[in-house]
Amino acid sequence: MSAVLSSIYAAAPAATRGQGVHLDTDPKGDNFVYTNGKSVFIRNIAKPEIAREYTQHSCNVTVAKFAPSGYYIASGDERGNVRVWDTVGDEQILKLETKPISGKINDIAWDGESKRIIAVGDGRDKFAHAFFADGGASCGEIIGHSKAVNTAAIRQSRPFRAVTGGDDTTLVFSNGVPFVLNKIIKDHTGFVQEVKFSNDGDLFASVGSDGKIFLYDGKTGDKVKELSTAEHGHSGTVFALSWSADGKRLVTSSADQTAKIWDIETSGVVNTFDYSSSGSVNGQQVGNIWKGDALLSLSLSGDLNYLDPSTSQTSRIIKGHQKGITALAVSEDKKTFLTGSYDGRVMSWEFNDGEGHPLEESSHSNQVMQLVGNGNEFISAGMDDTVKVTDISSKNVAVISTSALPRGISASDDKTIVVATENEIQVIQGGKKVDSLAVGYNATSIAINNQGSTVAVGAQDSKVYVMSLDGTKLSTVHTLAKNRGTISSLSFNPEGTLLAAGDSAGKIFVYDVATGEAKIQRWVFHTARVTSIAWSPSGKHVVSGSLDTNVYVWSTEKEMKKVSIPNAHALGVNGVAFVDEDTVISAGADVCVKTWKITHH
Structure with a gap:
């Protein structure tokens, strides 16, 4: 048997209140990239159900940016590591791993030649570093900040210029290359949240916690104008900005729960997209991208809002x-x-x-x-x-x-629901609790067969207690005692004659329900707690997921025949099921759901 990844239902972008999220697109505007947990996600803008995941960071990833060539992504994490990796093909080959600062990476910027990178963040000895994507050698010095740097941008055509902004409320404008300090700009009175150059490099814009939006000359760093004095501007922190392709407009996303499009020539607001109807802080807009016709703004809740400038309406919302x-x-x-x-x-x-x-x-x-x-x-x-x-x-x-606390639930075809709490088994019918049975052990999991006649309760003492259910009354029939760890997951086969029991030691036993005999005892390849077990429609296969990040598909006819899906979900698998005999679905702590095509050889 073998397994092939069929689809990924990706996590929503991670967002933290009071902080902006730096999103990015590939140069063609087909895909966008963001982070959640230890993963980087690449999703198609037109068809966001098409997704890829990068999982090679060992801690939470904070930002990811495409190289202008589109062939590489640079991603940074909370420990100061930057990884540059190949986006072509499925191998995701690592080109460079470096640690430019000794603290969280807040933003990354590439130059227009895809050769140089500036990484900024909250380091102990410095807050920014410029280096070559090939080899990691320094290509200048970004100095002038006294606190954490939140954002960086590089002019995409020569003469190269770089601008960074941070918690010290200043912008540092550098000439390049190599990058050297040109001037320090002190127009903002609050944290600088994001800076970006227009596509032609003539201008760059900055936004901040003071609600201000400033425009500067892209070559000299001289201030051109302030947009935020216009009528109908933002009333809160502005977290993000993006330029239109022609450089005549820009979009901003704000804590006032709006996204706005600005006309550069008139300094006025052209469109306002209001997300305050959510009635909570979740409507705060914390990130955005504008590439070609694709215009998206990110809510604090993780909602990706597709903006339509022609109607000032949201044309689509992707949730997760x-x-x-x-x-x-x-x-x-x-x-x-x-x-x-x-x-x-x-x-x-x-x-x-x-x-x-x-x-x-x-x-x-x-x-x-x-x-x-x-x-x-x-x-x-x-x-x-x-x-x-x-x-x-x-x-x-x-x-x-x-x-x-309900430790587990299960339901039969006649809609009888059984619930295991620590010292009690409850029976629910018709939306009401109709009976309960106190038990003298710590219940940890539960299952009821499809027929509604037999209930299995897993316990902390490594035993499975098999009960009969007559109407609403439960009574213990016998005990299964082959497992050697806390029973963490239970599942009956479709006929209700076999019971799979997974435990905290990573072992799975399949018992004959009537006799209590262990029919299968060699499913021992998980190395951590089994979190979920499910049977295929035919009952010929069982799928299991574990905190060890792995999924296994087992054959009940040939005990040692199995499919291993290693590293299915970073940080652990929490749920598995069969969609059909040849398709398995899994979900985990990486905030993803994945489907797998199984070939039975």
Whole structure:
């Protein structure tokens, strides 16, 4: 058997309140790039469901920028590392790894020849460094800042010029190459958030926490004008700016929850895009890109807003998770799947177009523990001590209090729901708790067979307690004791005759439910806690995911026959399922959902 990555449903861009996000596009304007966690994501602008992921950083990535050639990306992380890597093909070959400053990288700028890079951030001994993309040798000195530098830009044609801006409220204008200090500009009265040159290099613009927008001569650094004195300007921090291709307009994104397009000649606002209807800080606009006809502004919530200047309307919004995905379920009709994340958000996704839809009423106030698809409804359990049952068609939501942390949930075909809390097993029918059974062990996971007759409860004592369910009454039948770690995931086969039990040691046993015999004992290749197990429709295969970042697809007919998908999700796999006999879906802490085509040899 073998597996091939079929699709990636990418994370939304990471965003932190009070900080801007530096987005970028390739030179053709086909793709844009951003970061979330330890990953860099490249997505197609017209078809954002087409995505690629780069996962070679060992800590959180803070910024990524395309080289003007389009062949390389330079990405920086919170420890001061910059990696330059190939974007052509799937190998993502590393060209250079260097540590230009001893602290978080805030921004990266390439020169127009794709030869030189300036990286800026919050270092201990310096805040910026200019170096060659080939080899990492210095190509000048960026000096003049006394605090962290937030942004950098290089004029794309000769004579080269560089400008940086930071928390010291100043702009440093440097001649190049090699880069040397020309002048320090002190027009801003707040943090400088972003600087960018126009495409022809005649002008550069700066924006900051003071809400100001200044224009400067691209060759001399002399101030040309201030845009922010215009009527209908921003009333809060301006986090980001981008120029139009012809250099006659620019777009700005602000904490006042608007994005605005400015006319350079008239110094006036041409368009305003308002996102304040969200009723919270999530509507703050923290980043943007403008390349050709593609004009996007990023919300603090991670929403990517496609702006239409001809109507001053948002033509499209791409939504996603910003925090690690902790739960996954596939709908019975296999047309949609559901995800829950660390921050409590629940979303529905269409397989055919990759669009994510937040389900606000179904979301939780804390981490989503588990999701289960069941006919025309799905069930979610959260760390807010509730189970929610959502009707997929009507979106009606029933909320059931569990009075304790739900460690696991499961549902049968007749819509009986079982919930495991630490010392109690609860039975829910018709949207109400109808019975419960106190247990003398710490329950950690639970499963009910499709027929609704048998319940399995995993425990911290490494045992699985098999129970019969008669109506609403539970009674223990026998105990399964082959596992050697806390039982972390349970799943019945479609017929309800076999039970797969994964544990904290990374081992999976498959038991005969009737006899308690361990039918399969050699699925031992995970090296950390098994987080999720699911059976294929035929019952001939089982998929498992683990904190070890790996996914395995196992054969129940040939015990040692398996497919290994190493490093499926950086930081760990939290959910797996079969879409059909030949397609597996997985989700993880890298905030991604991925589908894999399985070939059964």
